Amino acid sequence: MKMSEIIKAILFGIVEGITEWLPVSSTGHMIILDELIKLNVSKEFLEVFLVVIQLGAILAVVMLYWNQLFPFSFKKGEDTIRKDVFSMWFKVIAACIPAAVVGILFDDQINELFYNYQTVATALIVFGILFIVIENKNQTKKARITSIAQITYRDAMLVGLFQLIAAIFPGTSRSGATILGGILIGLSRTTAAEFTFFLAVPVMAGASLLKILKFGLAFSGAEMMILLVGMAVSFVVSVLVIKFLMNYIRKHDFKIFGWYRIVLGILVILFFTFR
Template structure:
């Protein structure tokens, strides 16, 4: 029985590692898969697991982009990399709206919107928006073609889109921030990269909040299940991020928009006909 739960954690880790970075909503997929897998743990543990497992995915960003996010240098003449410090200030500014809402209203948001209907609607709406925005951007040139060209105003706008994702599960944090960035003229590559970096404080903060609420005392088996999920999410994220970055250099995000619409429709059909 315990081996089955570990296998489920592996499956969920794979899903997290893929869907956390591709703008198709990790929450939507977790809800759908959990409906069939049904992890045999307490509801409190599952709620915590679905958030804290993201730490594994976040560590993949830290590993892959260490040189771009670590603001200190021990080899160069200048100890502090000012451009990276500036980037982190923009990231913090972008995270403030979602952080405030998450701290104050996390339980209420889960109660109101963490369900099939809300997730399905968010999937469909933002799927349509991705297609519309990509069509709108077809003949537009990007204003910000590298991350240093992002202004503080742009960071605030992207942060407000992240706030939408914080309120409505199924929107996709990466999807919302990428969409917001595309709307204001950020290139696809920079939009994705900034989204990766935004995830670091957001997911660490969200995980810490869930751990505090759950309590940091685990049974031995709970610790194993959580660790397995995080490790798998980390490994899969390494591959997913590399593939996504390569993909968007030559393609747009429309395919993800169509996929979101399809998944949202499947969720609605499942909810109204089977549940």
């Protein structure tokens, strides 16, 4: 395996770590990056790589939010089972059901129909406009929900429906759709972002497992190295990006990401039209 393939895997890991958590569509960026720096791998492995590389990003969430995600306590004077954390996980699972069902039943059809630059560019622009419109509309509104504990099952299911949109239409951005949905139903920006992070854990883990099972476990040594490098880099970058995003949205809104999405969508159209 050439060193250039490792460098490419590092670049993919950097882009994944940045774009998975910012509401700008990791899929859209990955499609463009794949056009610019082709990995010298089979089409089947590339599909697995672009999904499984997200596991590194998941581990970043698990590490940063371990105290909020782990439902057991071993400290003296505290309950062994943290019921509030279990309650949160049940809500996360409820929110994931729509996307999980559609992903399991229609994964191949969705890839065939919608994984193209036209869909990605359209989703980037449409959701970019929505971010700007909704943030302008909500400037004077006070958030109804300011913590994860206040989220009801109804709220979780509604956010899950927005996640379903992202599961079907690449370029929507899973984090973008769920954050936007959360804000629409009354979640504060920080709460919507945190719930989006937590939703990512079962969604990405499930998607990765599904891709690995379809591919089989017959990875070559070179393929395994590319996967591990991409995951490791996406983990490190994700830690930095999640910390940045949470600090940013405490003082700013998401409109800048909306404008970025619109510009990127236009660039995607121009790139593929005139290449």
